[in-house]
Amino acid sequence: MNPSPTLHWTSDAVEAIRALQREEVRPDAPFRVDVMLGGCKGWKLGFRLDAAEPDDLVFAAGDVRILVQRDAMPLVEGAILDYENSHRAKGFRLEVPAATNACGCGTSFGALYPGETVPVQAPAGPPVTLPPAIAARRLRLPVARG
Numbered sequence: 001m002n003p004s005p006t007l008h009w010t011s012d013a014v015e016a017i018r019a020l021q022r023e024e025v026r027p028d029a030p031f032r033v034d035v036m037l038g039g040c041k042g043w044k045l046g047f048r049l050d051a052a053e054p055d056d057l058v059f060a061a062g063d064v065r066i067l068v069q070r071d072a073m074p075l076v077e078g079a080i081l082d083y084e085n086s087h088r089a090k091g092f093r094l095e096v097p098a099a100t101n102a103c104g105c106g107t108s109f110g111a112l113y114p115g116e117t118v119p120v121q122a123p124a125g126p127p128v129t130l131p132p133a134i135a136a137r138r139l140r141l142p143v144a145r146g
Contacts (some may be wrong), residue, residue: 005068005073006076006077006078007055007057007059007068007076007078007079007081008078008079008080008081009035009059009080009081009082010080010081010083012081012082012083012084012085013082013092014062014064015083016083016085016092017031017061017064017066018064020049020093021049021064024049026049029049029050029051030049030050030051030052030058030064030065030066030067031047031048031049031050031064031065031066031067032046032047032048032050032056032066032067032068033045033046033047033066033067033076033079033094034046034047034048034050034069034072035068035069035072035075035076038108039108039109040108042108042109042110043044043075043108043109043110044108045075045092045108045109046096047091047092050067052065052067053067053069055069055070055071056068056069056070057069057070058074059083066067066081066137068081070118071122074098075096075098075111076094076096076098077093077097078097078098078099079094079096080094080095081093081094081112082094082095093141096109096111097133098101099111126146142145
């Protein structure tokens with residue numbers, strides 16, 4: 001991983017986070033970009049307001065804080081957080097440079113965790129060996145269904 005992890009965001013994403021903070025009446029709550037084992041391609045993305053954990057990286061987008069768990073950062077390094085509100089889709093999106101493929105609906109992606117030679121498969125696929133950093137946090141790692 002780079003010495004200084006990088007995450008980018010658009011002004012649309014920051015405005016959508018502020019709107020979510022107002023809607024949930026949590027104006028100071030950080031916004032989490034969560035990478036979960038699941039989806040149809042191996043890694044599923046989740047977006048929500050959340051409390052910071054000790055192993056989180058915190059990115060400041062003005063007055064908005066964006067959280068990414070440290071051991072998920074290699075998967076989303078250099079990604080761009082955006083918010084789409086179009087006839088096609090409405091919601092947060094993450095353009096992930098390390099993605100080798102993505103599902104049609106854009107909620108999961110395939111990528112190699114650094115040091116691995118075989119991508120993690122979706123839970124319905126064959127058993128996989130998780131990278132040690134991910135395996136160590138399995139109790140905290142939300143597993144997406146479907």
